[in-house]
Amino acid sequence: MSEWAGSRESCWAEVDLDAIKGNVAAAARVSGTSVMAVVKADAYGHGAVPVARAALEGGATWLGVARAGEALELRAAGLGAPVLLLGYTPPDAVGELLAADVSLTVWSPAHLDAVAAASRATARGAGVHVKIDTGMNRVGVDPDAAPELVRRVLAAESVELQGIFTHFACADEADPASGVTAVQQARFAGVLAALEPSFARLDAAGVARPLIHASNSAATLAVPSAAHDLVRFGIAMYGLSPGAAVPLPASIRPALAWKTVIARIAEVPAGEGISYGHTYHPSARQRIGTLPVGYADGWRRTSGQQVLVGGRRVPVVGRVCMDQCMIDLDSVPQARVGDEVVLIGAQGGEQLTADDVAARWGTIGYEVVCGIAARVPRYPV
Ligand SMILES: Cc1ncc(COP(=O)(O)O)c(C=O)c1O
Structure with missing residues (x-):
């Protein structure tokens, strides 16, 4: 396949x-x-x-x-x-x-x-x-x-x-x-x-x-x-909360999931730098995955982000580029090129909400979902 x-x-x-x-x-x-x-x-x-x-x-x-x-x-x-x-x-x-x-x-x-x-x-x-x-x-x-x-x-x-x-x-x-x-x-x-x-x-x-x-x-x-x-x-x-002080009724469900795939996996030796500016250097040999999503899609150029791979949270490493970003795959050795990656949504037993992303970006869930760029296709499911 x-x-x-x-x-x-x-x-x-x-x-x-x-x-x-x-x-x-x-x-x-x-x-x-x-x-x-x-x-x-x-x-x-x-x-x-x-x-x-x-x-x-x-x-x-x-x-x-x-x-x-x-x-x-x-x-x-x-x-x-x-x-x-x-x-x-x-x-x-x-x-x-x-x-x-x-x-x-x-x-x-x-x-x-x-x-x-x-x-x-x-x-x-x-x-x-x-x-x-x-x-x-x-x-x-x-x-x-x-x-x-x-x-x-x-x-x-x-x-x-x-x-x-x-x-x-x-x-x-x-x-x-x-x-x-x-x-x-x-x-x-x-x-x-x-x-x-x-x-x-x-x-x-x-x-x-x-x-x-x-x-x-x-x-x-x-x-x-x-x-x-x-x-x-x-x-x-x-399905997003208007604010931390307003809990949603249990029957209200998030409607949007944002997904991508692993485009490439590389073994990067210690001492190499990842992405623009080489702001991140693996301290030991590391499996680095590349995702075709970047700030032109609305995925901000902010450090400390996470995504879901194989039902686990994994960190985004190095700077987010316009169309791509890199992730640390060491904790998911089973991950392969073509695997689905979740930016917002559920995978396995894990979930990343728009509010989780908003907390990392120092904003509100409203801005996260409104900021997903027009070039990102929306599919009804
Ligand atoms: C006039 C007005 N009514 C209703 C809404 C809906 O607000 P919310 O998304 O917080 O439900 C908005 C959104 O900002 C608004 O501007």
């Missing part, structure tokens, strides 16, 4: 779409409300279209994105579910987004005017969600100005108020029911109370009230009182 048998690519990601479906169902169960699957950033590096499809099959009712192109990609793939562009919309993209029936976030009268004008120009109704800045201090209308903006949305012709939402800054921290999250919830509640007369008029006219939403993954799991009509479920839908 060829030593290349079994390898489909130099490195690749496997995305477990059943895990996505199950994780969405878990979010619905835990929150007791509807789920927006947050599939921005190519579904956190997992592949937007297959993940969005799986999330909808798992019961999600909305899809959330961050860029105009992300929304249009979903539509081009034939996905007709409600899509909300959660943040900034470039003014010149509004017409195309309305034509594609993408809902937009507004937080200023200027946005509203632009959306209303585009809606008139394209003869397409515009669905909008008003974003309230209750303390993230990123985007959104100030709570004091929110009731007036919402009234203007309600009065605007061909604009439909589909939602009112806010975003938590610290829901992933220990005891989120107090502190910052509680302050944000109170500010949000104040806005909603001020809007109650407007909502009552909608009831009287037989018009649906806007969806109220606030929770990200952390709040979905840790702040039940923030569930409202919809939770915006991102990182935990991928």
Whole structure:
């Protein structure tokens, strides 16, 4: 058998779409409300279209994105579910987004005017969600100005108020029911109370009230009182924890595995140097494996990394190159060229999670999965 048998690519990601479906169902169960699957950033590096499809099959009712192109990609793939562009919309993209029936976030009268004008120009109704800045201090209308903006949305012709939402800054921290999250919830509640007369008029006219939403993954799991009509479920839908203080329910499973193969094995004598800069020198003769994965794939040029070979953790040695890196195979004498190597995922009884990798990189699991480069193929499994 060829030593290349079994390898489909130099490195690749496997995305477990059943895990996505199950994780969405878990979010619905835990929150007791509807789920927006947050599939921005190519579904956190997992592949937007297959993940969005799986999330909808798992019961999600909305899809959330961050860029105009992300929304249009979903539509081009034939996905007709409600899509909300959660943040900034470039003014010149509004017409195309309305034509594609993408809902937009507004937080200023200027946005509203632009959306209303585009809606008139394209003869397409515009669905909008008003974003309230209750303390993230990123985007959104100030709570004091929110009731007036919402009234203007309600009065605007061909604009439909589909939602009112806010975003938590610290829901992933220990005891989120107090502190910052509680302050944000109170500010949000104040806005909603001020809007109650407007909502009552909608009831009287037989018009649906806007969806109220606030929770990200952390709040979905840790702040039940923030569930409202919809939770915006991102990182935990991928089976990753929003933070150390927010344990995942046992039913939530990681969806992504990142794999490569051993491309070459060499016996390197003591005193030789490995990779650029010769920062690593075997102290005795050592079996060095070469992996076709590097920083251009998103595998950072950071020392102290590990991968799984033969169900064991083995160290990456020497500098990570753009397309390759080297590993110490002394602890796995049975390893052969062509063997599968796991960067993120399980092998044998061992596991390396995106959070393990993030801890080594001094970052969060979000950045690890979002940073897997576009050239790494994603395979649904
Ligand atoms: C507005 C908004 N809602 C929801 C989410 C989902 O957050 P998470 O991935 O922590 O669930 C994000 C992601 O950052 C967001 O920006």
